[in-house]
Amino acid sequence: METSEGRSFIGRFKKGEDLLAAITEMCRTNRVKKGVFSVIGAVSSAKMGYYRQKEREYIECVSLERILEIVSCTGNISLRKGDIFVHAHVTFADHEGSCYGGHLMPGAAVFAAEYYVKELKGADLVRQHDPATGLELWQEEGEIEARETKDEGRRTMDDV
Numbered sequence: 001m002e003t004s005e006g007r008s009f010i011g012r013f014k015k016g017e018d019l020l021a022a023i024t025e026m027c028r029t030n031r032v033k034k035g036v037f038s039v040i041g042a043v044s045s046a047k048m049g050y051y052r053q054k055e056r057e058y059i060e061c062v063s064l065e066r067i068l069e070i071v072s073c074t075g076n077i078s079l080r081k082g083d084i085f086v087h088a089h090v091t092f093a094d095h096e097g098s099c100y101g102g103h104l105m106p107g108a109a110v111f112a113a114e115y116y117v118k119e120l121k122g123a124d125l126v127r128q129h130d131p132a133t134g135l136e137l138w139q140e141e142g143e144i145e146a147r148e149t150k151d152e153g154r155r156t157m158d159d160v
């Protein structure tokens with residue numbers, strides 16, 4: 001899907017906020033339905049997930065109750081079940097520079113965090129269940145068109 005740049009936002013999250021919830025709230029408040037973002041800063045706890053491909057489930061692989069730097073937190077914003085949905089991956093570093101990374105889960109408490117969010121314009125980017133992976137993935141344009149055509153057909157049938 002071709003897209004173009006929309007608005008940009010820069011700011012910080014408050015101490016004590018949940019990192020993932022804070023990103024999501026920022027996007028909902030500003031009605032950013034599609035975009036990309038990055039965050040750097042520090043947390044006082046962290047929780048990351050890992051998707052078990054065979055079992056098709058996320059497990060909380062790393063849960064840390066300690067002070068860590070947010071070396072990198074990057075991700076994207078799209079729509080899932082009609083709601084703004086944030087997908088974020090993160091790398092945290094401890095006092096020795098050792099890093100932990102994964103899929104950001106609720107449970108990372110912000111100490112200080114600076115964000116940059118870039119909105120992307122154009123058609124909605126929608127997540128739907130993908131049978132091949134068990135994940136909620138972006139639908140390709142062709143798949144959306146095929147589904148809409150099918151839905152129109154169904155409506156016609158219902159009207160008859």
Ligand code: ZN
Binds near residue numbers: 087088089103104
């Ligand atoms: Zn992920």
